[in-house]
Amino acid sequence: MRRSRRHFLTVSATTLGGALVYTFDRKPGRVHAQGAQAGAVKIPLRFFTEEEALAIAAAAARIFPSDESGPGANEAGVVIYIDRQLAAAYGRDHYRYTQGPFADGVSEQGYQGKETPREIYRACLKKLGRFHLLSAVEQDARLKQMENTLFFSLLRTHTIEGMFCDPMHGGNADLIGWQLVGFPGPRMGYFDDVDQHYGTTFRPKPASLAQILGRPVLPSEETEP
Amino acid sequence: MKTLRPVDVVIVGGGWTGLTMAKELATRTALKILVLERGGPRKTRDYFDSMDELDYAVRLRMMQPIRDETVTFRHSMRDRALPIRQYGSFLPGTGVGGSGEHWSGISYRYYPHDFRRLSHFVEKYGRERLPEDCDVRDWPITYDELEPDYDRAERLMGISGKAGNLRGSKIEGGNIFEGPRGSEYPTPPMKMPHLAALFRDGAHSLGYHPFPLPAATTSVAYTNPDGVARAGCSYCGYCERFGCMIGAKAQPTNTLIPVLAHQTNFELRTGAWVRRVIVEGGRVRGVRYMDPQGEEIFQPADLVFLASWTLNNTRLLLLSGVGEPYDPKTGKGVVGRNLTHQVSVPAATVFFEKPLNGFMGAGSAGVAIGDFDAMDHSHVNFCSGGALYTVCYGTRPIANFGFVPPSVTARWGPEWKKAALHYYDRTGLVRFYGEHLAYRGNYMDLDPVYKDRYGDPLIRMTLDWRDNEGNMVQFMTARAVEIGRAMGAVEIRPFPGLGRYEATRYQGTHVQGGTIIGANHTDSVVNRYLQHWRVPNLFLLGAAAFPQNPSGNPTLTAVALTYRAADAVIQRYLKNPGELI
Numbered sequence: 140m141r142r143s144r145r146h147f148l149t150v151s152a153t154t155l156g157g158a159l160v161y162t163f164d165r166k167p168g169r170v171h172a173q174g175a176q177a178g179a180v181k182i183p184l185r186f187f188t189e190e191e192a193l194a195i196a197a198a199a200a201r202i203f204p205s206d207e208s209g210p211g212a213n214e215a216g217v218v219i220y221i222d223r224q225l226a227a228a229y230g231r232d233h234y235r236y237t238q239g240p241f242a243d244g245v246s247e248q249g250y251q252g253k254e255t256p257r258e259i260y261r262a263c264l265k266k267l268g269r270f271h272l273l274s275a276v277e278q279d280a281r282l283k284q285m286e287n288t289l290f291f292s293l294l295r296t297h298t299i300e301g302m303f304c305d306p307m308h309g310g311n312a313d314l315i316g317w318q319l320v321g322f323p324g325p326r327m328g329y330f331d332d333v334d335q336h337y338g339t340t341f342r343p344k345p346a347s348l349a350q351i352l353g354r355p356v357l358p359s360e361e362t363e364p
Numbered sequence: 365m366k367t368l369r370p371v372d373v374v375i376v377g378g379g380w381t382g383l384t385m386a387k388e389l390a391t392r393t394a395l396k397i398l399v400l401e402r403g404g405p406r407k408t409r410d411y412f413d414s415m416d417e418l419d420y421a422v423r424l425r426m427m428q429p430i431r432d433e434t435v436t437f438r439h440s441m442r443d444r445a446l447p448i449r450q451y452g453s454f455l456p457g458t459g460v461g462g463s464g465e466h467w468s469g470i471s472y473r474y475y476p477h478d479f480r481r482l483s484h485f486v487e488k489y490g491r492e493r494l495p496e497d498c499d500v501r502d503w504p505i506t507y508d509e510l511e512p513d514y515d516r517a518e519r520l521m522g523i524s525g526k527a528g529n530l531r532g533s534k535i536e537g538g539n540i541f542e543g544p545r546g547s548e549y550p551t552p553p554m555k556m557p558h559l560a561a562l563f564r565d566g567a568h569s570l571g572y573h574p575f576p577l578p579a580a581t582t583s584v585a586y587t588n589p590d591g592v593a594r595a596g597c598s599y600c601g602y603c604e605r606f607g608c609m610i611g612a613k614a615q616p617t618n619t620l621i622p623v624l625a626h627q628t629n630f631e632l633r634t635g636a637w638v639r640r641v642i643v644e645g646g647r648v649r650g651v652r653y654m655d656p657q658g659e660e661i662f663q664p665a666d667l668v669f670l671a672s673w674t675l676n677n678t679r680l681l682l683l684s685g686v687g688e689p690y691d692p693k694t695g696k697g698v699v700g701r702n703l704t705h706q707v708s709v710p711a712a713t714v715f716f717e718k719p720l721n722g723f724m725g726a727g728s729a730g731v732a733i734g735d736f737d738a739m740d741h742s743h744v745n746f747c748s749g750g751a752l753y754t755v756c757y758g759t760r761p762i763a764n765f766g767f768v769p770p771s772v773t774a775r776w777g778p779e780w781k782k783a784a785l786h787y788y789d790r791t792g793l794v795r796f797y798g799e800h801l802a803y804r805g806n807y808m809d810l811d812p813v814y815k816d817r818y819g820d821p822l823i824r825m826t827l828d829w830r831d832n833e834g835n836m837v838q839f840m841t842a843r844a845v846e847i848g849r850a851m852g853a854v855e856i857r858p859f860p861g862l863g864r865y866e867a868t869r870y871q872g873t874h875v876q877g878g879t880i881i882g883a884n885h886t887d888s889v890v891n892r893y894l895q896h897w898r899v900p901n902l903f904l905l906g907a908a909a910f911p912q913n914p915s916g917n918p919t920l921t922a923v924a925l926t927y928r929a930a931d932a933v934i935q936r937y938l939k940n941p942g943e944l945i
Contacts, residue, residue, distance in 0.1 A: 201777060208782040234423055236434040236449045238814060244446040247866040248437055251446055279777065286775075295776055303761035304418040320788040322723055322761045325415030327610075328598020329724040334555040338718040348415055359419045 146184040148192045148218065182219060185226030186257065191264050192218050197271035199298045201278050209319050217301030220310030224297065227360035230257040256293060263290040305348050307358045317345040325351050365652070367662040371631075373397045374651055374665035376638045376680070379462025380919060381905035381926045382671030383620040384520070387590070388930035390627040393938065397629060398663065400636040400653055402672075403428070403459030406617050411607035417760045421605040424451055426466040428458040433816035435675055437867045439828040440805060441692065447814050447822065452868040453705070454875055455605070456673050460634060461616035463673065463873050464919065468604040468727030468757065469580030469613050471523045472916035473514045473924075475737060476507035476543040481912060485747055493747055495832050497804040499702060501911035504883040504892040505928075507543045513924035515546055518578075520923065521614035522586035522594060525549035525578035528734075539575040541738040554583045554597060554729045557756035558720050559792040564731045566850035567752075572733040577755060578920075579728035580614040592622045601758015603727030613727060636661075639820060641668060641684040641902065648902045654818060666941075667933075670879075671905040671926075675808065678878030678908055679823040682810050686899060687889055690807050692826075698889050700808040702877035703825060704913040707750065707798035707833050709862065709871075711844030714853035715769040719789045722759030730755030736798075736840065737915055746836040750798025750915040752844055759789065767791045769855035794844040794851075796859075797872065798836050802912040808878050828865045837862040874918050876910035881925075893932040893944045894925060900943050903929060 184192055196218035205211040212218070224230055232255040241253045254262070263285075270278060285291045301310030303317065305324070311317060317324055323343040332341060349355050373389060375382045378401035390397050414420050430451055438445035457463035477484040481500045485493070494500070517523075527548045528538025553576035556564065560576075567574040581603060584596040597612040611618040624630045635656035642649045642662070650664035670677045681687055681699045690701035732753030741747050766775075766784050774780035811824040841859045848856040882888020885897035890909055896902040905926050907918040932944050 203776075203781055204778050206778050206781070208778070208785055211781070229423065233431060234450065236430050236447050238447070240813065242444065242446060244444070245439070245864075247439070247864050247868065248446045249448060249450060249452055249868045251449060282776070299765050300418060300422065300762050303765055305416050307416075308418055316761065319785060320761050320765060321719075322759075325602065326600055328600040330555075330596075330598045332721075333557050333599040333724040333729075334561075336721050337558045337561065340719050341721045348413075351415070352412060356413050356416070358416070359423055359425065 146187065146189045146192070147181040148184055148189060148196075149181050184222050186230065187218075187222050187225075190269065192222060194264060194267045194270040195221060195260075195294070197278060198267065198282060198294060199301070201275070201282055202295055202298045203302055210315050212298055212302065214312065215302045215310050215316050216312040217298050217310050220301030220304060220308055221297045223309045223360050225257050225260060228363035229360070231255055233363055250289070252289070259290050259293060263288070305358075307347065307349060307356060308360065314345045314347060324348070327351070365660045365662055367664065370650070370664035370666070371396045371398045372665065373667045373669070374663055375399045375669045375671055376651060377401065377462060377670070377672035377676075378460045378616065378632060378634075379457070379671060379673065380464040380616055381922050382669065383616045383624065384923050384926045385669050385671065385905060385930055386630060387620050387623050388927065388934065390624060390630040392934050394629060397631070398665070399630075399632045400638055400651065400663070401460055401632060401634045402637045403634065405634050406460045406465065406607065408607070408609065408611045408618050411609035414606050415600070415602045415609070417762050421760065422762055424455060424605065426457050426459065426605065426607065427451060428456050434822060436811040436814050436822050436824045438824070438826055439864055441826060445811060445824045445826070448867045453866060453871045454873040455870070456675070456873060460621065460632065464616045465607045466605050467580070467873070467919065468755070470728040470755065470917050471518070471521065471578045471580050471920040473542060474507070474914045474916055474921055475541065478914035479503040479505060479507050479510070481914065489741055489747065493741070495747075495801065495803070495830050499802040499804050501702075501802070501880070501882065503911065504881060510924055510928065511543070511546055513927040514920065516927050517920050517923040519550050519589050521580045521619060522550050522582040522588055523578050523580055523920070524551040524554050524576075524583040526553050526576055528575055536573075537575065539732070539734045540573050541734040549578065551583050551586050554579050554581065554726060555599065556731070557599070557722070557725050557729055559722065559754055559756050560729060560731045562792070562851040563754040563794065563847065566847050566852070567731070567733050569850050570846060572735045574731045574733050577728045577730040577732055577753065579726070581608075581726040581728045582612055582614065588619070590623045592619055594618055597726050597729075599724050599726050599729065599758070601723050601725045601760065604757055637818070638672070638680065639683065639818060641670070641680055641686060643684065643686050643899055643902070646899060648899055667901050669903045669905055674875045674878060674906060674908040675823050677904050677906060678808050679810070681879060681889070682823070683820055686902070687896070689809055692805055692807055695804060698887060700878050702802040702880045702911050703806045703808050703827055704800040704802050704876045704910070705827065705865070706872050706874040706913050706915070706917075707796070707800050707829070707837060707862070708874075709796050709837055709841075709859045710793045711752065711796040711837070711841045711859050712794040712848045713767060713857040714792050714794060714848040714851060715787055715855040716790045716792065716852065717854050720759075720792060722756065722764075722789055722792070725756035725758035727757055728755065736843065744835070744839060746832045746839065748799035748801055748832060748836050748915070750796055750836070750840065752794060752796050752840060752847060754792060754794055761788070764788065764791070770857050771855060794847050796837070796840045796844060797915060797917070798833070798840065799915040800913040801830075801832060802877065803830060829862055834862040872917065874907070874913065876907045876913045876918060879904045879908040880911045881909040882911065891945045894929040895944050901941060903933070905929065
């Protein structure tokens with residue numbers, strides 16, 4: 140796979156590893172120490188330039204903010220997830236029928252555009268400019284203007300995917316998204332518990348697919364052409 | 365083009381119906397049987413790696429690659445059909461087992477009245493109550509005739525459930541509206557996740573008759589009559605869009621392949637993309653397919669079964685010029701007519717005060733009521749029915765994060781995030797699936813513009829709802845909201861209304877019609893044994909034979925019909941290879 144080695148995203152490790160990790164009932168809990176020690180990390184980008192990555196990270200963080208209700212897109216590494224997806228099969232429209240002719244249809248026929256996810260992002264990034272340098276209020280106002288665009292709907296979807304995907308895809312760092320919602324991840328089952336705990340919170344400790352299987356699994360973005 | 369050595373039987377498609385037919389023929393005859401499957405091979409142990417929501421439930425790794433072939437869609441003959449460019453309303457699987465690998469496993473029998481759909485309605489309410497261009501039919505077989513085959517299909521899969529009508533005795537706790545069953549379900553009902561228990565109690569308090577969903581996600585370890593043993597379900601929550609890593613969900617790979625693997629008269633060839641059925645002089649001579657290296661192959665055979673899912677069975681007949689294409693303007697022709705989907709909606713999204721622990725579940729762990737399948741239509745503005753139900757698939761966060769009650773208007777940002785976090789595990793659905801009547805204007809033909817990867821025309825769906833479906837959904841939505849209240853919901857979001865047919869919203873991979881079953885060659889494609897009326901050594905398996913959608917999910921009925929066809933072939937056709945009627 141061709142990867143851009145020129146661009147890196149520099150992130151503070153305290154926000155990457157999840158400064159605030161919440162307990163399962165979502166009360167603020169312990170602070171990760173190892174992140175603080177690591178300082179800044181440089182993550183190689185596969186699709187975005189550094190400027191673009193900063194803009195997308197800022198936009199994703201307005202959609203899924205880090206605030207008193209818990210960590211958000213920054214801690215989960217959503218922009219890293221999006222970068223990898225756009226660089227790989229999904230970004231090139233591997234999962235869509237792309238033969239022409241292209242024509243406008245009715246909404247019930249679904250998206251008919253010729254633009255790939257990569258192209259949609261690139262076109263919108265030009266308009267976003269140095270979005271990350273705006274104030275939060277200005278950022279919200281810009282996103283509000285774009286709310287009904289295809290780009291915004293993709294970005295919102297990708298932000299949710301990056302929050303809650305298996306960490307092998309680059310998002311949900313430290314299982315922070317799964318901890319937020321109390322999702323245990325892939326498990327072999329809950330035979331003894333499925334008809335118990337009615338009305339009370341039952342939250343097994345989350346684990347990733349690689350942790351459950353005891354071996355790494357290659358995600359589609361590493362294997363699909 | 366390379367011509368291979370002839371075989372006795374070619375079966376196109378390695379899913380539930382194709383492999384059930386293969387199993388019957390391979391174990392009961394000495395015929396040499398070849399199954400051609402377009403996708404790749406699969407094993408249960410592959411499915412450990414499939415517990416990844418992104419690659420499997422979002423990127424849809426188990427489905428036919430849509431970049432190679434899709435369908436085009438328009439609402440009516442006046443509109444321009446465009447390709448469905450990304451999967452939406454249905455998800456055809458590929459690979460050994462087909463859609464039978466990634467299904468949920470909800471396994472209804474149809475009701476006795478479903479087989480007499482036209483007569484039943486006309487007798488009760490009169491012909492004039494049916495919509496104008498409605499084309500519902502009676503099937504050329506009855507529920508009682510098919511009952512023994514339903515029983516075989518249930519035993520094959522080890523369906524879990526509770527009988528509501530055993531040889532005429534009504535049993536509370538089962539579906540009391542169902543047709544008489546010869547025997548109890550092979551395995552007991554599944555365990556009940558919290559949401560299902562809330563639905564059961566809520567529906568019961570309103571006087572309805574809740575019953576556990578009949579489930580191919582078998583509740584306990586089970587050995588079927590073929591000696592195939594499977595584990596009981598562990599409720600891991602990775603069912604629909606996934607394969608079962610412990611083999612608890614009945615799938616062709618864990619139910620039929622274990623038998624076929626021992627048969628020396630059986631061969632499964634994967635990566636074989638069948639493009640044409642070759643018919644000469646009123647008989648099939650074989651099929652033409654592309655092999656994985658891109659070489660075109662002619663495979664001669666004495667007997668051919670098409671078992672490649674509804675849309676592709678229809679498409680193969682149209683591409684091969686077998687039978688007269690249906691013309692909606694004149695009503696003449698047979699191939700492609702009576703296209704139906706299923707009226708499947710999230711009737712009410714219900715928000716609770718307490719958590720549901722929704723990550724635990726299975727594709728068919730849930731509860732339904734049959735009261736509206738059996739309803740009286742005297743005083744309503746529709747003439748179809750269906751079931752209200754809830755199913756606890758297992759809540760996974762990419763698909764399920766973001767639901768907020770009507771009191772929250774934000775769709776992003778802090779307010780939305782806070783509410784979505786709170787309600788993430790406090791949201792459930794009261795679902796409805798209902799009957800989709802056949803209409804003269806809903807049909808399939810070949811698209812004049814768009815092609816598949818080999819340059820063959822795509823199938824074109826002309827499909828839209830009528831007032832009947834919209835009115836039914838409106839009525840059922842109101843009932844779902846009442847049930848939601850009885851379940852103790854703090855807020856409820858009703859389904860906004862059916863509108864026009866959307867190719868974008870998932871509505872179940874339950875597409876029927878195109879090569880329908882009938883009593884007469886002038887208005888149907890296959891006879892009651894699924895044999896082509898004009899080409900006696902060609903049979904078409906699967907839901908393409910259904911003249912309309914009778915509300916319930918089609919797989920169990922498709923497999924029961926396959927058993928029936930297999931008996932006719934083995935007991936009668938092989939002795940005298942000609943028309944069975």
